[in-house]
Amino acid sequence: MSVKKDPGVWQGFKAFLMRGNVVDLAVAVVIGAAFTNIVNSIVKGIINPLVGAIGTQSLDNYSSCLKDPCRVSADGTVQSGVPIMWGSVLGATLSFLITAAVVYFLMVLPMSKYLARQAARKAAREGTKEVVEVTELEVLKEIRDALVAQRAARHDER
Numbered sequence: 001m002s003v004k005k006d007p008g009v010w011q012g013f014k015a016f017l018m019r020g021n022v023v024d025l026a027v028a029v030v031i032g033a034a035f036t037n038i039v040n041s042i043v044k045g046i047i048n049p050l051v052g053a054i055g056t057q058s059l060d061n062y063s064s065c066l067k068d069p070c071r072v073s074a075d076g077t078v079q080s081g082v083p084i085m086w087g088s089v090l091g092a093t094l095s096f097l098i099t100a101a102v103v104y105f106l107m108v109l110p111m112s113k114y115l116a117r118q119a120a121r122k123a124a125r126e127g128t129k130e131v132v133e134v135t136e137l138e139v140l141k142e143i144r145d146a147l148v149a150q151r152a153a154r155h156d157e158r
Contacts, residue, residue: 039099047094059094062087 016022051059063070063085070081 035099035103039095039102042098043091043095047098048091059087059091060085062090 048059055062063072063083066082066084068081070083071079072083073079
């Protein structure tokens with residue numbers, strides 16, 4: 001009597017890791033983390049100075065006070081009042097929008113155009129094959145009909 005051995009946890013984990021989409025996801029996370037540094041540098045090096053030309057050098061300095069008097073120490077701790085730090089939210093929103101725009105225009109849009117071209121080429125090839133197959137089928141039918149007619153003519157001659 002043989003007992004079937006269930007695959008071990010290690011084999012299941014190995015199969016999970018070797019799936020293509022898990023590896024793709026891991027690569028995307030690593031690339032995304034590296035890309036975040038680039039976007040943050042763009043926001044701090046370009047966007048914040050442009051905003052600084054209008055107001056303060058950093059968006060983090062923009063705030064409102066719900067309960068006066070608002071006093072925040074240099075290290076960021078609130079001494080009194082209730083400050084609303086809307087500048088940091090604005091900075092994070094700008095970072096998100098820049099990241100989304102760069103990802104869309106430099107990665108998603110070109111990839112979708114590429115995939116659409118590939119699908120069109122494949123459809124064109126398949127359409128061509130169908131036409132060729134239909135044409136070949138028609139030729140074969142004509143050959144069959146000609147052979148049948150030839151046999152009938154030979155049979156009639158006898």
